[in-house]
Amino acid sequence: MKISELAKRTGVPKETIHYYVREGVLPKPRKKGRNVADYDEEHVEQIRIIKALQDSYFLPLSVIKKIIRQQRKQSPSELSSFHLLREYFRPLDRFLTREIAGREAFQDATGLAPKWLEKMEAWGIIMAGNVNGEPVYSQDDVIIGKLLVDMERIGFGPKDGYDPENLKPISDFVRDDVKRVQKGYYDTNLGSLSAEELEEKGSKFTEIMSL
Numbered sequence: 001m002k003i004s005e006l007a008k009r010t011g012v013p014k015e016t017i018h019y020y021v022r023e024g025v026l027p028k029p030r031k032k033g034r035n036v037a038d039y040d041e042e043h044v045e046q047i048r049i050i051k052a053l054q055d056s057y058f059l060p061l062s063v064i065k066k067i068i069r070q071q072r073k074q075s076p077s078e079l080s081s082f083h084l085l086r087e088y089f090r091p092l093d094r095f096l097t098r099e100i101a102g103r104e105a106f107q108d109a110t111g112l113a114p115k116w117l118e119k120m121e122a123w124g125i126i127m128a129g130n131v132n133g134e135p136v137y138s139q140d141d142v143i144i145g146k147l148l149v150d151m152e153r154i155g156f157g158p159k160d161g162y163d164p165e166n167l168k169p170i171s172d173f174v175r176d177d178v179k180r181v182q183k184g185y186y187d188t189n190l191g192s193l194s195a196e197e198l199e200e201k202g203s204k205f206t207e208i209m210s211l
Helices: 003-009 014-023 039-055 060-071 076-088 092-097 105-112 114-122 139-153 164-189 197-211
Strands: 031-035 036-038 130-131 132-137
Touching: 003 039, 014 039, 039 060, 105 114, 105 132, 105 139, 114 139, 114 164, 130 164, 132 139, 139 164, 164 197
Parallel strands: none
Antiparallel strands: 031 036, 130 132
8 A cells, every 4th residue: 555545544644654664663665666665554553553552651662662573573362462451451541531422432432333333232232321312331332342343353253154142141241240249349348448449440340341
């Protein structure tokens, strides 16, 4: 792909892409001519990693360069763990609202297609609340939506023979278990922790169980 398409897909200006290449953070593109450079999906993914590390962890480019070098030596399982941490445990999210209002906003946040959001809601896998007539999605709904998109990306989608409705008994079990465990935790610690501490710990526990 041309650099213009790479810039459009990643939201990073051409000048910044050239800078990444010069600094060795991004691989050099394959030359197709004297003034024509060809970029591929590796460049797209690499730029997304750079942006995530900058936006979520506030790391300078010199540190990101070292992380990327180390990442090239990692096994597939280590890369999967890195992706999980990068996508779902971002420190910046702790300062943002834990709920998303509206279906379009939810689709933008997760990448889940409208027809699949409708199915997931019908099956009770994703369950929105209702505030003033507008659907409101919780943090675990967002995490489930992102994971559904990732499952399809790696080959576990409807076109691959996987029926997403199989997730319903799993999500039912997890939701029930989260409620049961949280109730026991709150009953035990209600007098020793503040309301803010209970909310924070409960949110983190819900996030981990959703994953």
